[in-house]
Amino acid sequence: MSLLVLASLLLASCGGASGSHLDTIKQNGVIKVGTSADYPPFEYIDESGNRVGFDIELMEEIARRLGVTVEWVDMPFDSLIAGVQEGKIDASISAFNYTEERDQVVDFSEPYYMGEDAFLVAESFTGMIAAPEDVASFKVGVQTGTTQDAWLTDSLVAEGLLPEENLFRYDRADQAALDLKNGRIDVMMADYIPAAALAEQIGGLKIAYQAVISSGPTNIVIPEGDAELKQAIDEILVELESEGFIEALGLKYFQ
Structure with missing residues (x-):
């Protein structure tokens, strides 16, 4: 067997073993999610020191349906996009509005909330x-x-x-x-x-x-080009919307 053929087989083997980002998340059983827990009622720390809020419960349920748990990473808001870009976190939920500028460097889930x-x-x-x-x-x-x-x-x-x-x-x-x-x-x-x-x-x-001045659709931030993770999250968001889960969360936190 030539060295060229052997190298090709090794590369193919490595590529097949690596799997997708979503596969890695599921294999590890954990999705690392960034947030800035200073924005009630979306994400904040309660009097008992627990991370709570609309976004927190929503992401916990998405993770449960993915078959994983959330590892929360609290970061300054203006560091979250970079955290997703650099792979420090798998996704971010922090009352993010879609903008064209952000869309150039990361992807967004389907909207789950419209704000003013x-x-x-x-x-x-x-x-x-x-x-x-x-x-x-x-x-x-x-x-x-x-x-x-x-x-x-x-x-x-x-x-x-x-x-x-x-x-x-x-x-x-x-x-x-x-x-x-x-x-x-x-x-x-x-x-x-x-x-x-x-x-x-x-x-x-x-x-x-x-x-409505600068606000608009609120979305989960996903790594640029990660179509599989986006599809999985989008499908769960559709389920949660149709089941009334998101509406119930809104009544809990926004009323």
């Missing part, structure tokens, strides 16, 4: 926010790497409406909410449901304005 944006202010706030652009008159806080961050940067800062020094970016949404309560910023932009949850959790805050 909100501007959160202190209860003592006396300013006027009648349209999204009105926040350009204030000091605005936002979580780094979110679609809200992108909207504020592209639509207000880049257009010269909001001074760069008046846009404050935070690794964690709850840090921004605390600074808002303590008067270090005037307005915080976030998804509506987490904004309302933070207002209730921290106290002294209220929603001043809500609308």
Whole structure:
């Protein structure tokens, strides 16, 4: 047998043994999922120190139906996409909105939630926010790497409406909410449901304005080109939707 033929057989053997990413996940019995557990009611740490929330329960059920368990990896929100790209995690669920920019480097599951944006202010706030652009008159806080961050940067800062020094970016949404309560910023932009949850959790805050501005479909982040994992997750999401599981989760966490 020639060395060339032997090398070809060895390569074929190695390729066949490696299997797909989904095969590896199932063989290991674990899917590593990244999240940023600071965004109630999607993902957060409760008073007992447990990781809970809409996204957490949804992903746990998806994993159960895949026949595996979840190994949670808590990371800053703006590190999650890179974590999926670099293979540090198998997927990420953290109230991710689809964007064309993100879609260039990762893939997305089918949507499981549609959201709105909100501007959160202190209860003592006396300013006027009648349209999204009105926040350009204030000091605005936002979580780094979110679609809200992108909207504020592209639509207000880049257009010269909001001074760069008046846009404050935070690794964690709850840090921004605390600074808002303590008067270090005037307005915080976030998804509506987490904004309302933070207002209730921290106290002294209220929603001043809500609308679809930067938000849209919410999806699970999957490695670019991983068609098999995407198909498996999408099929389970369809099942969960048809069975009423996702609606029940919404009633549990969003009402």
